Amino acid sequence: MTALVIAEHDNASVKVATLNTVTAAAACGGDVHVLVAGHHAAAAAAAASQIAGVSKVIHVDSESLAHALAENLAAEVLAIAAHYSHILFPATAAGKNVAPRVAAKLDVAQISDITQVASPDTFERPIYAGNAMATVQSSDSIKVITVRATGFDAAAPSGGAANVETPVAQADSGKSSFKGSEIAKNDRPELTAAKIIVSGGRALGSAEKFNEVMTPLADKLGAAIGASRAAVDAGYAANDLQVGQTGKIVAPQLYIACGISGAIQHLAGMKDSKVIVAINKDPEAPIFSVADFGLEADLFTAVPELVRSL
Amino acid sequence: MKILVPVKRVVDYNVKVRVKSDGTGVDIANVKMSMNPFDEIAIEEAVRLREKGVATEVIAVSCGVTQCQETLRTAMAIGADRGILVETPADVDLQPLAVAKLLKALIDKEQPGLIILGKQAIDDDCNQTGQMLAALADLPQATYASKIEVADGRASVTREIDGGLEILSISLPAVVTTDLRLNEPRYVTLPNIMKAKKKQLDTFKPEDLGVDITPRIKTLKVAEPAKRSAGIKVPDVAALVDKLKNVAKVI
Numbered sequence: 001m002t003a004l005v006i007a008e009h010d011n012a013s014v015k016v017a018t019l020n021t022v023t024a025a026a027a028c029g030g031d032v033h034v035l036v037a038g039h040h041a042a043a044a045a046a047a048a049s050q051i052a053g054v055s056k057v058i059h060v061d062s063e064s065l066a067h068a069l070a071e072n073l074a075a076e077v078l079a080i081a082a083h084y085s086h087i088l089f090p091a092t093a094a095g096k097n098v099a100p101r102v103a104a105k106l107d108v109a110q111i112s113d114i115t116q117v118a119s120p121d122t123f124e125r126p127i128y129a130g131n132a133m134a135t136v137q138s139s140d141s142i143k144v145i146t147v148r149a150t151g152f153d154a155a156a157p158s159g160g161a162a163n164v165e166t167p168v169a170q171a172d173s174g175k176s177s178f179k180g181s182e183i184a185k186n187d188r189p190e191l192t193a194a195k196i197i198v199s200g201g202r203a204l205g206s207a208e209k210f211n212e213v214m215t216p217l218a219d220k221l222g223a224a225i226g227a228s229r230a231a232v233d234a235g236y237a238a239n240d241l242q243v244g245q246t247g248k249i250v251a252p253q254l255y256i257a258c259g260i261s262g263a264i265q266h267l268a269g270m271k272d273s274k275v276i277v278a279i280n281k282d283p284e285a286p287i288f289s290v291a292d293f294g295l296e297a298d299l300f301t302a303v304p305e306l307v308r309s310l
Numbered sequence: 311m312k313i314l315v316p317v318k319r320v321v322d323y324n325v326k327v328r329v330k331s332d333g334t335g336v337d338i339a340n341v342k343m344s345m346n347p348f349d350e351i352a353i354e355e356a357v358r359l360r361e362k363g364v365a366t367e368v369i370a371v372s373c374g375v376t377q378c379q380e381t382l383r384t385a386m387a388i389g390a391d392r393g394i395l396v397e398t399p400a401d402v403d404l405q406p407l408a409v410a411k412l413l414k415a416l417i418d419k420e421q422p423g424l425i426i427l428g429k430q431a432i433d434d435d436c437n438q439t440g441q442m443l444a445a446l447a448d449l450p451q452a453t454y455a456s457k458i459e460v461a462d463g464r465a466s467v468t469r470e471i472d473g474g475l476e477i478l479s480i481s482l483p484a485v486v487t488t489d490l491r492l493n494e495p496r497y498v499t500l501p502n503i504m505k506a507k508k509k510q511l512d513t514f515k516p517e518d519l520g521v522d523i524t525p526r527i528k529t530l531k532v533a534e535p536a537k538r539s540a541g542i543k544v545p546d547v548a549a550l551v552d553k554l555k556n557v558a559k560v561i
Contacts, residue, residue: 100441
């Protein structure tokens with residue numbers, strides 16, 4: 001029994017979610033191999049070979065794999081799928097994009113967003129925005145899985161010494177091509193990997209205020225910035241900052257919610273944080289029901305004061 | 311060009327579901343049901359493409375129990391031209407792979423140029439059906455769309471990815487799944503609800519389409535999630551900083 005982890009990487013390094021996925025793969029009970037499919041991705045493959053618990057890295061390199069297009073990446077997984085009992089992807093935007101394509105081609109069901117491995121064929125996963133936890137059993141010969149990173153510890157990024165194999169890439173599907181991207185550049189930690197997240201809601205009132213109030217707090221704490229759906233819908237924050245059921249699922253050491261009322265969809269994305277702080281002037285805001293420390297105050301005075309006190 | 315839009319009937323997003331005491335599932339008896347919000351965005355986008363003259367017909371499809379007809383009527387009230395119900399027994403747990411197979415059979419019948427789906431349903435939170443359909447039909451896919459432009463047999467799709475946006479160009483026919491910021495669905499008006507009642511709605515059974523919908527995944531147990539114990543209120547910022555430094559020790 002061997003599990004295959006599909007690495008999430010930027011060709012130069014391996015993203016943290018890959019490490020959590022390796023831990024989930026190891027819990028399935030057998031050897032763990034990692035597929036690094038990319039372009040000029042030797043550095044990422046080398047990094048993957050160092051991950052503790054990984055016994056083999058398969059590094060496929062081709063220009064057609066530079067942008068992790070679903071059609072091409074799925075073809076690489078399918079080319080080696082028959083050797084594996086489990087195929088695991090991180091439940092990131094990229095992983096969720098490709099995994100079902102692999103599952104359907106193998107004619108197997110996919111188990112999405114697992115938070116626990118109960119046995120090699122039985123897994124726990126949240127449903128209904130995390131308001132219920134389902135324990136599900138798969139009868140398929142190959143289990144295709146996406147792994148919620150917050151459910152598993154990260155494997156150690158060093159200490160392993162896996163062999164790296166370099167098979168030839170599959171042909172480009174030719175049906176899809178990458179035209180460009182807009183990735184916000186900043187020095188902040190990634191939202192899903194940050195130890196501290198400061199998150200803003202609709203109460204901030206405008207994009208300018210959001211930036212003016214939240215940025216100094218994030219800078220002071222070395223934190224990532226998140227937002228509620230209401231703040232993103234109103235244009236105060238970028239789409240990829242949305243924390244919640246259908247946005248990013250986060251579980252930092254400290255989550256500071258500023259002016260966020262706490263709709264169930266938002267709570268679904270952050271309630272596994274270790275310590276939750278809520279700053280809100282509405283004493284009835286549902287966010288207080290999950291907060292370890294609640295401060296009933298106007299965020300426009302409380303947040304700057306917090307920045308000065310840190 | 312036809313556009314096919316699958317829509318799912320789910321527990322309304324405002325409902326906080328309760329886990330059944332026997333642990334077999336969540337209680338959805340007498341709970342408000344609605345169209346999955348991402349599917350509403352999908353219908354809206356398809357109707358806008360028809361209004362722009364890019365598409366000629368919008369077909370809404372729903373797979374599930376008889377009551378999914380209501381969801382299809384809502385889709386037709388937004389502007390879909392006709393509906394197809396693939397009616398499945400209430401006691402069969404209909405899973406994404408089976409839905410993707412049913413939809414694949416309908417693609418073969420209808421030959422749409424574009425299939426637009428919601429990126430995930432808010433009940434099972436699977437995020438699978440669109441990608442599975444694309445795989446089964448051997449079509450290119452662009453998931454999590456925040457912008458769709460169709461021209462010259464291709465679609466240019468802006469996708470929401472971790473860290474920002476990405477633009478893909480895909481050849482048609484293709485599968486696109488919607489993210490929240492693609493559009494804001496219109497309000498359904500009474501005249502349009504009345505009009506929708508007269509639109510064509512065809513019903514098939516999985517057998518008619520030659521699809522086996524036997525579930526592959528068995529739910530052994532559904533339980534309440536671990537509850538967070540209620541915390542404390544602090545009087546001011548100084549007290550908050552003190553708690554974070556000395557009690558929680560997180561800063």
